[in-house]
Amino acid sequence: MRQALVLGFVAVFAAGPWPQAAAQTEDEVNAEFEKFRAVLEQDNPAELWEVKGEELWKTPRGPKNASLEKCDLGLGPGMVKGAYVQMPRYFADVDRVMDAEARIVHCMITLQGFTYAELAKAPFSSATRTPDPVSIVTYVAAQSAGMKLAPSQSHPKEKEAYTLGKEIFNFRGGPWDFSCASCHGLEGKKRIRTQLLPNFANPATAIAAVQAWPGYRMTGGVMHSLQWRLSDCFRQQRLPKPDYASETLSLLLTYLTVNASGHVYKGPGIKR
Amino acid sequence: MADPMKIRATLQGDVADVRVLMAHPMETGQRKQAGKAVPLHFIQSITAQLNGRTVFSADISQAISRNPVFAFKVKGAKAGDKITVTWKDNKGETRTDETTVRAGS
Amino acid sequence: MLQTRRTVTFGLAAALGAALLKPLSALAAWNQGAFQAKSALDGMKALGITNAQDSGDIVIRAPDIAENGAVVPMDITSNIPGTTSISVFIEKNPFPYTGTFEFAAGAVPFVHLRAKIGESTPVRVVVAAGGKFYTTAKEVKVTIGGCGG
């Protein structure tokens, strides 16, 4: 009897066919991705690092036992709300343009006494470790959720950063002759495999360069920031490795963020 | 020490919509790091209580995604009720966090 | 001696854990046999699930094509009166039995979860209600992606 029941089950299994996946065309596949992207965004593990980042921001730490509440992200010491969407921006104390994570690293060095070498040693998240600046930038970014991207372009160095960033974006080099633009300067909804490639040179679609970063990456289940994303782009371009929180990356981020100006930033997101 | 969960419980009518984020690697035992397999490490059991009474529980495998996310719904909840969630993993580590049910917007 | 103490300690911890977790009826202990089964069928056998009937009253909301197999979101709802638990089997995973979710004291028979899916597979759900089992399945495809998003 029992045997029969189990066999009955096999029959149910074998009976199929399974409901055929309805999505077929590229547009339908992408619509399907978008629909469930919204589901995933509703409860985003990124929030776990947002909480952690807030604690790291407010807790006295480092050799100088200081919190980051005196860190100036461009709106004055300790002002976090709305700061992220106005970066990268020019900072007179370093006489250069800095993106959010570069500025956080700068504050951790100057206010808390950490060294660049220790922060840059393993700056990207792994399955078992999320570096502090990644958690902090997630917290800082979350405080700009729902605001329009408005990186300043009033200082000459900010304007210069844009033009230099554009050059870096278009720089073709390495064994495969790639530039950032090889994948992200193309019109016409091109894809790598199934992944859509938004054109970051076009203000209409450039928001995709910065939206949802910092992001919880489903592959590996780790929290990553734009520093990681840009570094990985250069790896895939087969170029050498950009220094963590370096000026080159701030310049490139200036170009990308200025192109995306005016679009609403939704806060830390979820990535493939 | 495991990182805290993030729990949200929002009323929709008299149903509390409870959403839980957990920080856990959920290692399958298959992943390799520096050539060595990372040992199996995953949450096995979850229990949720409303004002001390168990309403939802689960036994799960390592196939649940890293940093697990669950949502469930409890009828008859009121604003201010206490929701407690506990997980326990295969290494015996456990973590409990709680939140209060909030009125929906 | 050490051995004994460890056993005792473990026993105590387990007892405390059990008291804390207050498992519901069927979830007396994490069912190792079911979780280690290599097929959905063997997993069900280990759980004592037999004669499950196809049901249109179980709704699985999951992507037809998942963007990333590492995180496949699903909403599972049972509209069968008296539902006490929902069990999930990802048939082509190495260990298909993924979990059982139990509902009591006003919990609605609904769960949202996110699972790892290694390759395109049917996701089978079994609902226990009134001492009987009901089932349905949904096919989820997994694709190859691009770079870092």
Add this chain to the structure above:
Amino acid sequence: MKLKTLALLAGGATILASCATGPGGTHREAVRLMQRDFKPVGIAGMDRLKQDELQAACNKYNNDPPKEAADGLQKAQYATVKWPADGKLLGNWKEGEKVAQRGRGMAWNDKPGKTSRGEPNGGSCYNCHQIGPATTSYGTIGPSLYQFGKLRGYGMDIQRYAYGKIYNAKAYNACSEMPRFGHSGTLTEQQMKDLTALLMDPASPVNQ
């Protein structure tokens, strides 16, 4: 011009900015910063930031060189193609399919000629092209290559075009986004023959 100078003076950024005024100057400054801020990793040495003549020209012309310049660049690139000594251009399409599927090689953790996993370098072909009918997750940066031989004919001229294009895509389109797989030492002669077979063998699934 005068206005620009004034603005620069006002910003107090004269020295840096003044050498970055013209487009060439901006390019040079960007390259200088990249060379300062990048570090070599494994096989990815700093030489990779030194543009060759073709890369520099494509940057200069914004990837759209005037015809005369394009002709000259293409001629120079065509001259780099090393044709197989045995005169045979078709290898094994089954091996070619593997090369087309594989997307690894030439990056930080890879080894010379091999991926970090010890496999031969891949051609990443499916990343950008539709090729065989069985693979639906293909990219669209390049044109579809499905039925490549069937549509164009299986003659030696088309074989040479396919092999040459894989070896050095810039010989046919100066600022193409396609890598120069032979010229860059990414793929071996045998791998390029296998890819040519994938496109040109009448028995290949591509031509069914």
